[in-house]
Amino acid sequence: MPRKRPGALRAARGDFEGRRPSAWARELPPVDRLPPRASAEVHWALRNEARDLASLLHLYRAFLRQPGNRLRLVLSECPACPGCARDDVAVVRDELADLRRVLPPGARRALGRLLRTLDDEFRRRTIPEHHPLRHGLDWRGRPYAWWHRRVYEGT
Numbered sequence: 001m002p003r004k005r006p007g008a009l010r011a012a013r014g015d016f017e018g019r020r021p022s023a024w025a026r027e028l029p030p031v032d033r034l035p036p037r038a039s040a041e042v043h044w045a046l047r048n049e050a051r052d053l054a055s056l057l058h059l060y061r062a063f064l065r066q067p068g069n070r071l072r073l074v075l076s077e078c079p080a081c082p083g084c085a086r087d088d089v090a091v092v093r094d095e096l097a098d099l100r101r102v103l104p105p106g107a108r109r110a111l112g113r114l115l116r117t118l119d120d121e122f123r124r125r126t127i128p129e130h131h132p133l134r135h136g137l138d139w140r141g142r143p144y145a146w147w148h149r150r151v152y153e154g155t
Contacts, residue, residue, distance in 0.1 A: 032057045038110035045103050056086075056096050057114070063089040064121050071125045072153040093122075093147045119147075127151040 030039040032054045043050045063071070076091065078084040085091045100111050129149045137143055 033114060034107070034110050038107040041104045041107035042111075045107065046099065049099065053096075053099050053111075056092050056099070057118075059086055059092045060089065060096065060118055060122075063092075064118065064125065069125065070127055072151050073126065074153045089122075090145075090148045090150070094145065097145065122147065 028040070028043045028050075030036060031042045031050055034042065042053060046053060073089055074087060076085050076087040079088070079091075086095075096111075096115060100108055100115070103111060127150060129151055
């Protein structure tokens, strides 16, 4: 009987199960406020996008650091432009959720704990939309995430 190739064995057991980040990933600087092991897993899984994760967390925190009790989200002037789209903190939160889905379990849990504290602050300081169906559905036909159903500036 022929033996299975190593790639087939890895595919059968899943992407990250039982695998550790490489030595080069453990030597890189930490990502935001994640523990060292989780940072190494982020560098290992995301490669060049690890800096992107740190900048997204910085943008999310910068929004929450604004003065005042109640914050209103600001729509992006040019939502088609990837850089300008990040003016809307709901888009930033979407990108954080997308990056979280591709992380290995340990880093996913660590980022989830970090996002949970930031989301609690976000919920506390933003106003829920009175007409949540106004935002409707995304392109897949699913309702937008809860962070899109907050009051925006000018509404």
